[in-house]
Amino acid sequence: MAPKVSEEYKKERERELIEAAKKVFIEKGFVRTSMQDIMDKAGISRGALYSYFNNIEHVFIEVLKFDDQKDIQRFVPSDEGPLWPQLKNWVEEQQIYIEAIDQTLLYAKAEFFLSSNYASNKDNFPYIFERYNRTTEAIEEVLNEGTSIGEFSPQQSTRSIARYILSFINGLMLDTFQLGHEQTNVKDQLSILLFSLEKLINPKSIK
Amino acid sequence: MAPKVSEEYKKERERELIEAAKKVFIEKGFVRTSMQDIMDKAGISRGALYSYFNNIEHVFIEVLKFDDQKDIQRFVPSDEGPLWPQLKNWVEEQQIYIEAIDQTLLYAKAEFFLSSNYASNKDNFPYIFERYNRTTEAIEEVLNEGTSIGEFSPQQSTRSIARYILSFINGLMLDTFQLGHEQTNVKDQLSILLFSLEKLINPKSIK
DNA sequence: AAACAAACTATACACTATTGTCGTTTATAT
DNA sequence: ATATAAACGACAATAGTGTATAGTTTGTTT
Numbered sequence: 001m002a003p004k005v006s007e008e009y010k011k012e013r014e015r016e017l018i019e020a021a022k023k024v025f026i027e028k029g030f031v032r033t034s035m036q037d038i039m040d041k042a043g044i045s046r047g048a049l050y051s052y053f054n055n056i057e058h059v060f061i062e063v064l065k066f067d068d069q070k071d072i073q074r075f076v077p078s079d080e081g082p083l084w085p086q087l088k089n090w091v092e093e094q095q096i097y098i099e100a101i102d103q104t105l106l107y108a109k110a111e112f113f114l115s116s117n118y119a120s121n122k123d124n125f126p127y128i129f130e131r132y133n134r135t136t137e138a139i140e141e142v143l144n145e146g147t148s149i150g151e152f153s154p155q156q157s158t159r160s161i162a163r164y165i166l167s168f169i170n171g172l173m174l175d176t177f178q179l180g181h182e183q184t185n186v187k188d189q190l191s192i193l194l195f196s197l198e199k200l201i202n203p204k205s206i207k
Numbered sequence: 208m209a210p211k212v213s214e215e216y217k218k219e220r221e222r223e224l225i226e227a228a229k230k231v232f233i234e235k236g237f238v239r240t241s242m243q244d245i246m247d248k249a250g251i252s253r254g255a256l257y258s259y260f261n262n263i264e265h266v267f268i269e270v271l272k273f274d275d276q277k278d279i280q281r282f283v284p285s286d287e288g289p290l291w292p293q294l295k296n297w298v299e300e301q302q303i304y305i306e307a308i309d310q311t312l313l314y315a316k317a318e319f320f321l322s323s324n325y326a327s328n329k330d331n332f333p334y335i336f337e338r339y340n341r342t343t344e345a346i347e348e349v350l351n352e353g354t355s356i357g358e359f360s361p362q363q364s365t366r367s368i369a370r371y372i373l374s375f376i377n378g379l380m381l382d383t384f385q386l387g388h389e390q391t392n393v394k395d396q397l398s399i400l401l402f403s404l405e406k407l408i409n410p411k412s413i414k
Numbered sequence: 415a416a417a418c419a420a421a422c423t424a425t426a427c428a429c430t431a432t433t434g435t436c437g438t439t440t441a442t443a444t
Numbered sequence: 445a446t447a448t449a450a451a452c453g454a455c456a457a458t459a460g461t462g463t464a465t466a467g468t469t470t471g472t473t474t
Binding site for chain 2: 029107110113115129156161163164167168169170171172174183184185189191192193195199200
Binding site for chain 4: 046048049
């Protein structure tokens with residue numbers, strides 16, 4: 001099944017490959033996954049796979065992008081109503097996300113960021129920087145928005161608060177991945193984050 | 208130099224090997240280090256190295272043990288004086304530690320715990336549990352101590368606060384390793400941690 | 415001082431795993 | 445039917461592992 005191909009078809013095929021690869025990465029992480037594993041999962045030959053991707057890091061980056069697309073909406077607050085409950089809600093949702101960690105790419109991501117060539121030539125992977133910045137900016141924006149409408153009175157720079165939140169969430173994910181959520185007690189830690197955030201941004205809506 | 212050998216000598220030699228290996232692991236991390244690299248750095252032959260260690264994970268575990276010996280005192284507070292300044296001090300010291308991340312084993316450790324066989328059989332490596340628990344307990348103990356002498360009035364369970372601190376520090380380390388400290392702004396994030404901690408434990412000594 | 419043996423060197427080897435390439439095959443649009 | 449390009453899969457190349465062997469060095473023992 002393969003001559004004179006439409007762009008359509010190729011895009012579609014690539015998406016299939018990415019989805020197969022994603023499954024493998026979730027199962028096996030990044031380091032222990034080989035191109036062969038992806039071929040097997042996708043039911044595609046070596047040559048064909050290599051015609052779509054140059055190497056396994058390339059595959060992973062594409063998986064990342066694909067995954068991010070879906071993920072990106074998660075932090076968009078609605079325009080309506082006070083922001084604090086939405087922020088609170090977002091934090092609470094993290095629990096589900098973190099505790100379902102073995103159904104996500106988190107482990108593979110951590111491995112990738114640590115162990116791929118990424119670590120040696122960060123410059124080749126601007127995507128990672130983008131990612132970090134996009135996320136902090138999204139959080140920061142909510143904080144700024146809340147400030148400008150007078151809902152929040154941040155006690156520290158909103159950028160730093162945003163980074164702080166992200167650091168904490170990343171650390172909690174990593175610890176939880178390594179130790180299991182029984183050990184790290186995700187819920188309690190998240191409520192401490194909420195407590196801290198209240199003090200940090202002083203949302204009006206608290207009684 | 209080597210007949211009918213003393214235990215002394217062997218221990219000493221092993222220590223040399225471990226120190227050489229440690230250097231390599233700091234430079235190259237865990238995943239990208241081969242036995243050959245260690246041979247080169249230590250100036251030892253293949254056979255000799257293998258007579259000390261069975262494989263590279265074995266080498267790494269020994270390096271870890273060796274490193275921990277030195278590391279273990281870092282969180283012991285002095286018996287004298289109020290605890291808050293000491294805690295504060297400890298947090299501030301993290302900056303130096305985190306920013307010097309490429310001179311430590313942190314990267315190699317993260318790789319090892321993620322990517323070695325560890326991830327598949329956690330039970331074989333109680334080490335990481337121990338480590339995590341030892342650290343949280345050390346922090347928790349300081350908090351409890353401060354509470355019992357009336358210096359702190361924690362607003363949340365001290366255990367959770369301890370875990371919270373550790374999650375944050377781990378996340379900050381990871382982000383900083385990946386992106387560089389220019390990007391993550393370690394200092395600001397740590398002062399947000401301090402701000403949060405003040406609110407969380409209400410130390411008396413603050414004016 | 416001669417014999418000994420432990421520790422080491424240097425190198426070779428058999429294996430395994432994986433990569434990326436490349437010539438060939440195959441299905442279909444025209 | 446044939447030109448086209450996707451898909452196939454054999455292959456050489458690379459890199460590492462752990463074992464094995466022969467030979468060397470050097471303290472210790474007698």
